[in-house]
Amino acid sequence: MTKYSRHPLLFAAAVVAASMVVVAQQPPTQPPQQPGSVALVIEGDDPGTPPRLAVPDLLALSNDKEVQEAARTIAQVLWDDLQYEREYYMIPRDTYKSVPAAGSIDTVPYERWREIGADAVVIGSVQRAPNGVRVEMRLYSVSARLSAFAKEYTGSVANPRLYAHTMADEIHMVQRNLRGVARTKLAFSSDRNREAVLGTIEKREVKEIYIADYDGANQRRITINRALNINPNWSPDGRSIAYTSYRSGLPDIFVSHIYAGTMDVLTKNSAQNFLPQFSPDGTRIAFLSTRDGNSEIYVMNRDGSNVQRLTNNPAIDGTPTWSPTGAQIAFTSERTGTPQVYIMNVDGSGLRRVSYESYADRATWSPAPYNEIAFSARTGPGFDIKILNIGSGETRQITFGEGTNESPAWAPNGRHLSFMSTRQGRSQIFTVDRDGRNLRQITRDGNNTTPHWSQ
Amino acid sequence: MRRQTNRLMVIAVLMTVAVGACGKKPAPVARPMPPPSNTGATTANVMPPPPPTPVAEPTITVPPMPDDSIASKSLDDLNRDSPLRPLFFELDSAEVSADGQRLLQENAAVMKKYPAWQITIEGHCDERGTAEYNLALGERRALAAKNYLVSLGVPADKVKTVSYGKEFPFEPGHDDGAWSKNRRAHFVITAK
Numbered sequence: 001m002t003k004y005s006r007h008p009l010l011f012a013a014a015v016v017a018a019s020m021v022v023v024a025q026q027p028p029t030q031p032p033q034q035p036g037s038v039a040l041v042i043e044g045d046d047p048g049t050p051p052r053l054a055v056p057d058l059l060a061l062s063n064d065k066e067v068q069e070a071a072r073t074i075a076q077v078l079w080d081d082l083q084y085e086r087e088y089y090m091i092p093r094d095t096y097k098s099v100p101a102a103g104s105i106d107t108v109p110y111e112r113w114r115e116i117g118a119d120a121v122v123i124g125s126v127q128r129a130p131n132g133v134r135v136e137m138r139l140y141s142v143s144a145r146l147s148a149f150a151k152e153y154t155g156s157v158a159n160p161r162l163y164a165h166t167m168a169d170e171i172h173m174v175q176r177n178l179r180g181v182a183r184t185k186l187a188f189s190s191d192r193n194r195e196a197v198l199g200t201i202e203k204r205e206v207k208e209i210y211i212a213d214y215d216g217a218n219q220r221r222i223t224i225n226r227a228l229n230i231n232p233n234w235s236p237d238g239r240s241i242a243y244t245s246y247r248s249g250l251p252d253i254f255v256s257h258i259y260a261g262t263m264d265v266l267t268k269n270s271a272q273n274f275l276p277q278f279s280p281d282g283t284r285i286a287f288l289s290t291r292d293g294n295s296e297i298y299v300m301n302r303d304g305s306n307v308q309r310l311t312n313n314p315a316i317d318g319t320p321t322w323s324p325t326g327a328q329i330a331f332t333s334e335r336t337g338t339p340q341v342y343i344m345n346v347d348g349s350g351l352r353r354v355s356y357e358s359y360a361d362r363a364t365w366s367p368a369p370y371n372e373i374a375f376s377a378r379t380g381p382g383f384d385i386k387i388l389n390i391g392s393g394e395t396r397q398i399t400f401g402e403g404t405n406e407s408p409a410w411a412p413n414g415r416h417l418s419f420m421s422t423r424q425g426r427s428q429i430f431t432v433d434r435d436g437r438n439l440r441q442i443t444r445d446g447n448n449t450t451p452h453w454s455q
Numbered sequence: 456m457r458r459q460t461n462r463l464m465v466i467a468v469l470m471t472v473a474v475g476a477c478g479k480k481p482a483p484v485a486r487p488m489p490p491p492s493n494t495g496a497t498t499a500n501v502m503p504p505p506p507p508t509p510v511a512e513p514t515i516t517v518p519p520m521p522d523d524s525i526a527s528k529s530l531d532d533l534n535r536d537s538p539l540r541p542l543f544f545e546l547d548s549a550e551v552s553a554d555g556q557r558l559l560q561e562n563a564a565v566m567k568k569y570p571a572w573q574i575t576i577e578g579h580c581d582e583r584g585t586a587e588y589n590l591a592l593g594e595r596r597a598l599a600a601k602n603y604l605v606s607l608g609v610p611a612d613k614v615k616t617v618s619y620g621k622e623f624p625f626e627p628g629h630d631d632g633a634w635s636k637n638r639r640a641h642f643v644i645t646a647k
């Protein structure tokens with residue numbers, strides 16, 4: 001239930017038939033649900049073998065182009081979403097192009113799917129409904145010849161990907177007890193607009209905050225102030241983004257409430273204020289400020305009140321990240337001469353150093369069940385992403401010198417990271433699994449930096 | 456009066472030669488030397504490190520031509536061909552070198568000559584540091600430049616600092632030449 005409330009955009013869209021922008025402001029509501037059987041879990045042939053899944057195009061039950069396109073898109077996106085978590089072996093979709101998916105959603109040619117080697121197949125349909133479309137999907141066990149799980153959604157046809165993302169998350173949760181990331185989003189900073197910064201004679205281009213679906217679809221601009229905007233950070237409820245903006249000339253911290261369309265100014269002083277990070281409960285924000293003359297870590301309430309200083313050292317202290325419980329903060333300090341990662345309690349006590357690199361920065365603490373800190377480490381001319389297991393003290397590396405690789409940010413289930421890489425030339429956002437596999441490029445337009453993954 | 460002008464011009468020429476000969480890094484950007492001023496003579500005598508005790512400034516009499524052109528320029532034109540030269544840094548460092556101190560002494564002299572100017576010092580870094588850490592390092596560089604200027608007698612309230620980290624490189628390249636130009640404290644005149 002709480003999981004749903006974190007995705008207001010999705011549920012508004014799934015329930016209300018209207019354009020995405022309009023429904024985004026509707027309060028989140030529970031979608032209608034088919035009673036689904038949870039008893040039947042799809043298994044592979046042998047224990048340890050991932051089940052083999054097929055996702056043919058959904059059946060378009062209305063004879064119009066929009067519905068037909070939605071039927072294709074939903075199937076492709078669902079296949080991608082299920083592939084992403086690597087819980088299933090996804091049978092390539094072009095190998096069963098010729099197989100009739102089903103006569104109807106109720107008559108599945110099990111024999112044909114068995115020949116393909118599928119343990120399960122997702123059969124679905126899309127049809128016109130009074131205010132949009134009705135999307136029905138069922139996960140059939142090929143061996144049991146039964147529906148293991150079924151869902152029906154009614155809503156706008158504007159973003160059919162959302163139905164696929166929802167179905168993928170449901171399947172992962174119900175069948176694999178896994179919190180998928182199909183409905184999560186990435187925020188990042190981008191110069192793609194190629195707009196000149198005003199008030200300078202230098203050739204400088206603005207950077208605005210953008211958001212995108214986790215897979216890079218639906219990239220959308222959040223700020224429009226024609227200044228430098230960097231370091232976006234999602235609030236845990238996914239409704240707000242804190243960031244650093246130079247819109248008033250100096251770097252200050254702002255929070256934009258992206259569905260309400262409002263903005264709060266959290267810092268306003270003659271110092272530099274950078275790198276806001278929401279606490280896991282969303283009530284506080286850790287950040288770097290030079291308000292007392294030196295780069296130190298501070299924490300404030302999410303409205304900017306009650307500012308408390310946590311570090312007090314003549315060295316640079318910066319780039320804070322919260323532990324999953326909010327009890328500790330990891331950050332970067334160069335108090336030994338080079339930037340290294342340290343951990344302290346949230347009251348500033350209990351300081352200890354945890355990285356021993358030539359240069360380490362942008363620590364980011366993984367969510368449970370992994371007790372890990374990812375960071376960027378200088379490994380040569382550039383940086384690579386490394387992951388420290390706090391329990392064992394061991395560090396492993398997941399990128400290997402292709403361009404520079406910086407600014408890691410965990411997915412909420414701890415299985416993936418987003419980061420910035422120059423491996424394709426310009427700075428772009430990528431995602432990668434925590435074992436270094438499954439690399440995907442998210443952005444291609446302009447330079448894109450400092451990603452952060454929504455909860 | 457005329458004799459004094461000549462003498463100062465000779466000093467200015469000598470200085471130009473001296474700076475050209477001892478400067479270990481090439482002049483970063485083709486920019487004219489700052490206008491010869493009385494404090495310039497002081498600069499040539501006091502050598503590196505400890506900030507020189509500010510010398511009581513004699514009345515400014517020369518040279519009329521460059522002065523007029525600076526005073527009459529718009530802010531944009533002034534910044535386009537700035538009499539305040541950028542200060543460059545070593546990798547990962549915010550330390551002001553001996554050369555840097557001499558440069559700041561010249562910048563301070565110009566600023567004292569135009570006490571109405573408001574200055575913003577931008578701290579910049581090259582791409583070899585991380586985006587996040589460079590935000591703090593850029594501030595360090597801007598602050599190092601500001602503190603030195605203030606130690607030379609420039610009023611602190613005339614100088615603001617801002618860090619751009621590695622967000623706005625001056626040179627787009629990915630080599631030593633570009634990096635050395637991007638590690639800088641950059642002076643912008645914001646009011647006059």
